[in-house]
Amino acid sequence: MMFEKQNFTDVLKEDISNNISKDCSVNFLSYSVNHNYTVIIEQQKYFCRIYRPHKESRKSIEAEFDFINFLNQNSVKAAAPVGFSSNDIIREVKLSNNVYHYAFFNFIEGDIVLxxxxxxxxxxxxxxxxxxxxxxxxxxxxxxxxxxxxxxxxxxxxxxxxxxxxxxxxxxxxxxxxxxxxxxxxxxxxxxxxxxxxxxxxxxxxxxxxxxxxxxxxxxxxxxxxxxxxxxxxxxxxxxxxxxxxxxxxxxxxxxxxxxxxxxxxxxxxxxxxxxxxxxxxxxxxxxxxxxxxxxxxxxxxxxxxxxxxxxxxxxxxxxxx
CATH class of the missing domain: 3.90.1200.10 (Aminoglycoside phosphotransferase (APH), C-terminal lobe)
Known part of the structure; x- marks a missing residue:
């Protein structure tokens, strides 16, 4: 099945329940090039991105996160990646025999200015x-x-x-x-x-x-x-x-x-x-x-x-x- 047609709701919830917390909910948000979800874990809301396969390597995603953290450390406000332990900031799920990277980010409460x-x-x-x-x-x-x-x-x-x-x-x-x-x-x-x-x-x-x-x-x-x-x-x-x-x-x-x-x-x-x-x-x-x-x-x-x-x-x- 093509990436844009995939539904990751169940595999995301399974991975989060098994490895982070059973107190969670997963809801589809949007699709552009990646799949985007809102995830609530123990009453805290996060943005979740499923990365399109072959678009970015794990090393490239790590570089993205390093840059975002540098921006925040230097007074440029950006939605930061979130990890639930020291080694899980980039997670993986399997669907249809493929492995996909995914990550959580702080969910920013605010408005897009029309x-x-x-x-x-x-x-x-x-x-x-x-x-x-x-x-x-x-x-x-x-x-x-x-x-x-x-x-x-x-x-x-x-x-x-x-x-x-x-x-x-x-x-x-x-x-x-x-x-x-x-x-x-x-x-x-x-x-x-x-x-x-x-x-x-x-x-x-x-x-x-x-x-x-x-x-x-x-x-x-x-x-x-x-x-x-x-x-x-x-x-x-x-x-x-x-x-x-x-x-x-x-x-x-x-x-x-x-x-x-x-x-x-x-x-x-x-x-x-x-x-x-x-x-x-x-x-x-x-x-x-x-x-x-x-x-x-x-x-x-x-x-x-x-x-x-x-x-x-x-x-x-x-x-x-x-």
Missing amino acids: KDKWDLHFINLWGKTLGKFHACSKKYRSPSAQDRRPWNELEWSSVTQLVKNISNLTTDQKTILLKEWEQSIYFFNQLPTSEDYFGLVHYDFHTGNLIKTNSDLIIIDFDDCCRHWFGWDFAMPLHRLSNGHMSNTNLELKNEFIKAYKAETSLPEEIEKNLKVFERIRHLFMLSWLSMRKNEDKWKNIFPNYLKFHIKYLEAFPKLLV
Whole structure:
């Protein structure tokens, strides 16, 4: 059975009951790339993630947790992994003859800030949170950082073939997309990789991965955390702030986000002047990412509109490279 169709409720409850506490309940929460559950153990609520097989090794997950703990130790608030003994922070369950890693995290009680609440105060907090996160990442020196994959191993190698296989693209459109992808790789290969430019990024820094609690934003879901240019973490916020258009819509909010970020850490000129390029490349990558999952229930209704959107802006990208 495909991973997205699996139901882990029973095996999770069995493992928790046998090894942690019989006073527990397990409830399915969501599926994206991983399976997510809420678990209550002795009246304490936790978030539980079942890792997609072959996506992350145990060593890579350990590196994710080391980085999260470093962030929390340096005043960047992030949902922390939880262990019930010294050696069980990453657990395993078996289902259909496969072994899956899973882990618990602190369950953050708070709110995801919806778009109609994105005022200047929230945008400032969002930008500051990213700035603090990147400032901390620039100081992170643990050897385990090398156990998180580099940007070009996160399904990027398959983009060319995926574009060729999108059936409702014309030959000319495929040619333009493939050229765009070549330009993207060239763009990255010209960027510096010094600590002010390149390090561990969140990779998916949208408001769905930020929980508002009183005056703080708590960062969650570091599953895709990887080694990349810091400009990548701007792509999703700026995309959302422009209402998904390659334009200057909501320029005041974008400027506030960048100003708040720069109050916490430096933003090299070469990154700042190319933020729209990062935004555009992320959109191209998401198109290919969705095309791999276009038949899954969660994504099949999203892909057609996403494809139409991308085609509409195909001509914009070459003009962004400066």
